[in-house]
Amino acid sequence: MSDTKLASQVYKLYAEFFDKAEQERRWNPYRDVPWDRVNRDASEELALCAETFFAVESYLPDYVAQGINIVRESFGQTWFSANWGYEESKHSIALMEYLMRSGKRTEEQMFDFHDQLKKLKWELPFTTAQQMTLYGVFQEMATFFIYCRQEARAQEEGDEALRAIYRLAARDEIAHTRFYQSVCKLLLEEDRAGVLADMAYVTKYFKMPGVGLVPNYDGRVMVMRESGIDRDTFLQKVYFPVLKHLGVTRQELVESSKAIRGMEPPPAFYVGREEESRESIPAEASQSAAADAAE
Amino acid sequence: MTRTELIGLFEKTATEIAERDIKGLSELTEISSLGIDSLGILELVGEMEKQLSIQLPDDQLVGLTKIGDLLDLVEKRRKLAS
Numbered sequence: 001m002s003d004t005k006l007a008s009q010v011y012k013l014y015a016e017f018f019d020k021a022e023q024e025r026r027w028n029p030y031r032d033v034p035w036d037r038v039n040r041d042a043s044e045e046l047a048l049c050a051e052t053f054f055a056v057e058s059y060l061p062d063y064v065a066q067g068i069n070i071v072r073e074s075f076g077q078t079w080f081s082a083n084w085g086y087e088e089s090k091h092s093i094a095l096m097e098y099l100m101r102s103g104k105r106t107e108e109q110m111f112d113f114h115d116q117l118k119k120l121k122w123e124l125p126f127t128t129a130q131q132m133t134l135y136g137v138f139q140e141m142a143t144f145f146i147y148c149r150q151e152a153r154a155q156e157e158g159d160e161a162l163r164a165i166y167r168l169a170a171r172d173e174i175a176h177t178r179f180y181q182s183v184c185k186l187l188l189e190e191d192r193a194g195v196l197a198d199m200a201y202v203t204k205y206f207k208m209p210g211v212g213l214v215p216n217y218d219g220r221v222m223v224m225r226e227s228g229i230d231r232d233t234f235l236q237k238v239y240f241p242v243l244k245h246l247g248v249t250r251q252e253l254v255e256s257s258k259a260i261r262g263m264e265p266p267p268a269f270y271v272g273r274e275e276e277s278r279e280s281i282p283a284e285a286s287q288s289a290a291a292d293a294a295e
Numbered sequence: 296m297t298r299t300e301l302i303g304l305f306e307k308t309a310t311e312i313a314e315r316d317i318k319g320l321s322e323l324t325e326i327s328s329l330g331i332d333s334l335g336i337l338e339l340v341g342e343m344e345k346q347l348s349i350q351l352p353d354d355q356l357v358g359l360t361k362i363g364d365l366l367d368l369v370e371k372r373r374k375l376a377s
Contacts, residue, residue, distance in 0.1 A: 204334045231333060232357045240353045250353060254341030257334055261314070 010076035037160035322363030
C-alpha cells in the first residue's frame with residue numbers, strides 16, 4: 001500500500017469517527033450531567049478516585065502538544081488528536097465540576113491541586129507514531145474499563161451525576177479505542193512483523209499516564225484497586241480482547257517478544273522511577289508490562 | 296513428562312526469558328515472585344506450549360498464581376490432547 005493510500009484510508013477512518021461523534025456522541029459537561037442528582041453523602045473514596053482521574057486528565061496540554069506532533073505526518077491521525085483533546089478536556093471539566101458541586105473539594109482546593117500538577121510534565125512514553133498508536137489502543141481500552149467500573153460504583157453509592165459523567169467519558173474512551181484499533185489493523189496489513197514487534201515493546205514498557213506524575217499515585221491506586229483493574233483483569237478485559245480484535249494471537253506476540261529481548265526501555269519509562277537507578281531496571285526487575293503497570 | 300520435569304522445563308524457560316538463573320522452584324512458588332513482567336510470563340507460557348505441543352486457552356491463563364496452578368492446567372490440556 002502506498003503512503004498516499006494509507007493516509008487516505010486513515011483519513012476515512014477519522015471521517016467515520018468524527019461523523020459518528022458529531023451525530024451520536026456530543027455532550028456538554030455543564031448541561032448533560034444531572035447535577036441536581038449529586039449525592040453529597042457519597043464516600044470520600046469515590047471523590048478521591050474522581051480527583052485522581054481529574055489529575056490524569058489534567059496533563060492534557062502535554063498529551064495534545066506531544067501527541068499531535070508525533071503523528072503530524074498523518075492527516076487523519078492529526079485531526080483525530082485534535083478531536084481527542086477536545087473530548088478529553090470535557091472529562092476533566094466534568095470531574096472538576098463534580099468535585100466542587102458535590103462539596104467534596106472547594107474551588108480553591110481544586111486550583112491549588114492543579115498548580116501542584118502543573119509542576120511536572122508528561123513525556124511521550126514511546127518515540128514513534130506507530131508505537132504511540134499501539135499505546136493508545138491499550139491505554140484507552142484500560143481507561144474505558146476503569147470508567148465502567150467507576151460508573152457502577154457511583155451507581156451503588158446513589159450518585160447519578162457522577163454515574164453519568166463516567167458513562168459519557170467511557171463512551172468516548174471506547175470510541176477512541178476503536179479508532180486506534182482500526183488504524184492498527186491498517187498498519188498490520190502494511191507491516192505485520194514490524195507492528196507486532198512494536199506491540200511487544202509497547203506492552204512490555206506500558207504504564208498508565210498518571211504514573212510518576214500524580215501526587216501520591218500509589219496511594220490513590222490502592223484506594224482504587226477494588227474498583228480498578230488488577231493484572232488478571234487487565235489481561236482478561238483489555239489485553240486479550242484487544243489482541244482478538246486486531247486478529248493477533250498470543251503466540252504471534254510471544255514470537256515477536258523474542259525480537260525485543262535486550263532492547264532498551266524508552267526514555268520516559270524511567271519517569272517516576274528516580275529512586276531506582278537505570279542500571280537496576282533491566283528486564284528481570286522491570287515491573288513494566290501492561291498488566292503490571294495498569295495496577 | 297512428570298510434574299518435576301515440568302518444573303524443570305519451567306525453570307529453563309524462565310531462565311531464558313529473565314536472562315538470569317532461575318532455579319529451586321516448587322509448585323508452591325508464586326509466579327509473581329519471579330520478577331518477570333506480565334509479557335514475560337505470557338512468553339514463558341507460550342514457550343512451554345510450544346515445547347509440549349499444546350495450546351492453553353487465553354481465559355484460563357487468568358488467575359494463575361502459583362507454578363502448580365500452571366502445571367495443573369498444562370496436565371489437563373495434555374490429557375485432553377491425548
